[in-house]
Amino acid sequence: MKYIIAVIKPFKLDEVREALGGIGVAGMTVSEVKGFGRQKGQTEIYRGAEYSTNMLPKVKLEIAVADSLAPQVIETIQQTASTEAIGDGKIFVLDLAEVTRIRTGETGETAL
């Protein structure tokens, strides 16, 4: 199993969610986060004085999937979330050791 973390631009969230639903992703966790990468934040100007805010608002998706679905999920996120501009975000993939569904106690892929 894989644990996929994707940081994307907030306005792409709905599009990505729809596309992932289409390929059979059953659930995800979404949080509003702040951070920076190569985009290095943005500049705000108050009465002519520049302030660089180095944290930009992003959305973080966390998705646990079976190994077989993982490549398709990564590809879908990459294609839907891309605007080909700086600051589109990143996708991180981790090996997932175990999953347990709290209600039933099921473990492994059946719990996903």
Next chain:
Amino acid sequence: MTMRKFLSGAAVLGASLTASTAAFAQEAAEAAAAVPNPGNNAWMMTATVLVMLMIIPGLTLFYGGLTRSKNMLSTMTQIGATAALAMIIWVMWGYSLAFGDTTYEGTLGLFVSGGSYFLAGTDASSTAATFTDEVISKYVFISFQMTFAAITAALILGATAERMKFNAVMLFVPIWLTIVYFPIAHMVWAGGGLLFEDGALDFAGGTVVHINAGVSGLVLAYLLGKRRGWPQEPMMPHSLTLTMVGTGLLWVGWFGFNAGSALEADGSAGLAMINTFVATAAGALTWMVIERMAGHKGSALGFCSGVIAGLVAVTPAAGNSGPFGAILLGILASAVCYFFVAKVKAKFGYDDSLDAFGIHGIGGIVGAIGTAVVYQPFLGGPGDGSTALGAQLGVQVFSVIVTIAWAGIGTLIAGLIVKTAIGLRVTEEDEVNGLDISEHGERAYN
């Protein structure tokens, strides 16, 4: 004038008609004219509370929104308490020093008056002169001028925000009012005052309020030193929403400030009113246009800053300019203030926290000097052309120089007294924690 006095006036009138002597009739007419016109009185009471609206909540929200959230209450409380203190001092000795009934002969009379301490000799029938043969109730005039003293002292706090001790503010204000504000108000507005007699034009306080507060703020900012972390750390305004609300309240209140300075509900007040609309509108748009020309976006704070720059600039000219002269003044003041706030402050590195000097001081200077130009009939001003432009310009420049020098030196003295006595600045720890908690034990937002 009480009913008793009014009746005696009527009796004199009756007697004079019987006697048919012109001299008696003349005397009676003068006595009767001393009754305040309720229309004028009503307008002046309205104007007075409009200026009060500028202080709380106008200035408190305008300045408060520009500070960081941890200093919101500190900024607002300093303004409120300063205004309250100024009101008490005004009735004890402030009114007397500025406009008191005893006029001193010679040099002393150029700077202060006396008598009338604790408003001695004033009652509900007392009247104060206006610019015509009308009068208004003296208590109304005293109250109106009281709000000016209160807001001027509070304006200074924009330069010192986020680092000055509350008790230092409370000690500074009475000293400053006594040695700086009251003499300047006397010099500019009272008969016998140095600049009044010189012919200086200051309709509603360009020199008395704005240059005075701006320069005093700058001097005090130097005495205090920069805020910890300025200018390396970002110190963004915590709520431009509240600053915008404050800006609106200031603009509304300013009609009391400017149109009230006519002291009557007459055409001069009407002129001041339209000028207060159009100069401000021009100032607001100019600031935003300059932002675009500088490669930025037209911003909300730019709009607010332009509004204040326009208001400040039109203050000395309110009743001394035609509407198109006022527009020119608004445009010019906005451009010059932008330059000082965005460029000069960074170059010289003074921490005028909320631009009290950059907008009030500089805008006031532009307005005071510009008044000489817009006063002239060729720009639609109300001047009758009897004073040549060059001569009036000289008078205005002199009044600006006197005000800058008086405010600068006076504030230095007042500031050093407070610094020596109790210190001006909060500790580093208190500054980092924010003055709301460290000075008042409260949070603006929970």
